[in-house]
Amino acid sequence: MTTTTALTIAAWPGIEPRLLLPGEASEDYASYRKQGGYQPLDDVDRLLGEVDLSGLLGRGGAAFPLAVKVRAVRDNGHRRGGAIVVANGEEGEPASIKDRWLLRHRPHLVLDGLRLAARTVDASRAHVYVSDRQAADAVETALAEVDAAVLNGLAINVVEVEPSYVAGEETAAVRVLNGGPAKPTDKPPRPFEEGVSGLPTLVSNVETLANLPFLHRHGAEAFRQHGTSTSPGTFLATITGAGRPPALYEIPHGVAFTDLLTLHGVPADQVRGVLMGGYFAGLVNSDILDATLDHESLRSLNSGLGCGAIAILTDDCPVAVAASVMAYYDRENAGQCGSCFNGTAAMSAVTEALRDGLATDEDLARLERWSVVLRGRGACATLDGATNVAASLLVQFPQLIASHLENGCKTCHSGAFSAVRPYEVEAVMPA
């Protein structure tokens, strides 16, 4: 029995899932091998070519092209005498569950992707970086099952840290693996230049890695049979909110948001907006009803898919949601950069005052200014996430802002939305 029994797991109607598997069990080595896993890799350059052609973008939130990162780590590694690979499963966004699900239920798919990635950058050491006990146990069990020959000499170890919003940022992962705290460092250097043990390091999200076995077996053309030209493939979407139980769907990029609503059983006319990308990409108003689920469409709304977590707002007031998210950023930032710990506290105070009908025009003007000038002022992007929430609230919901300035929000009067970790899929279980 796992704690995810309330979570609906489903692939998009009509598609053969590449990442999801039905059922509660963790896929074992024999089952994974039986369905074609751990195929021998004879031609690394061919695989790298397929990764290039696939256009696979990182699934951790930044949508960075994997092939670019792989080539940089490989080239730097050849110059510096080695490279390291990190499978990043530290899922910091509370509204996302997909990385933990993959690690708990399909550890061999992730390990298969990890050993392929290690070959592409010529790494002989790899780490699986997690903050979830079930995930760590599943990966340890999988490592005990796996035939050493298929790993081709790759040494893999599992590293577990306390969960936090910033622990999954790539430089925080590197810092932990170098013996430090799970907090980001300023850049440069980035891990692809200098990471674990000072070596060039490929830090890749576990869902990104989980796409590699498919690419290895079927190639880029098959990979691109789902998705759009610039957002190829499928992605895992954690859907929360709307008074419905949470769900994890495997979705081809480019499908209509309204089709997702239908699948999830939410009437479109009840949707006030969404919180995108976990918390990071901020709020979108009902314009989301015209969007498709791909990077281009969401970018045109000044938002993003991020890690694929979407909270649907129906009854919840977006101002109150923003206030809870901003309070989360105020608490969960790393406490390292002055602009971030001051900026998130200040933006949180104004957003909460706005929710409570206590904010003034001057407060609002300050919030608007901070949402612009604080962007990019942190060593990691936590502060950018907070500015995204502030800026999107102000731009997307001007009428709601006006009514809150007059203390006229009926929804908030009758008990405002409030959550320590808004739209969290499951409670954090510390290591």
Add this chain to the structure above:
Amino acid sequence: MRIKLDRTLCDGFGACAKHAPEYFSLDDWGYAALVGNGEIPEQDHDVVVRALLDCPVHAIIELGGHRPAAQPATIQDEAPEPHLNSDDSEAISDFVR
């Protein structure tokens, strides 16, 4: 010269912005951020070095001085996201997980 500012170290003393305001901006609370990409042209070396030496927490660091001869390639320097233009990619942040 090329420098970086480690914002996790900055304690908001503000000496940098006093000496080299073109390269260091302060936020509402006095914490600094680097303006530009850290490349400092010859004519501005003196003021930036003064800022570097005067920072009480050594948050300003000169880059490149102590590296081995074989410099690692950087994505920014050598491969500015080939085949990718920013309109086609989400690239909403550098919050790389």
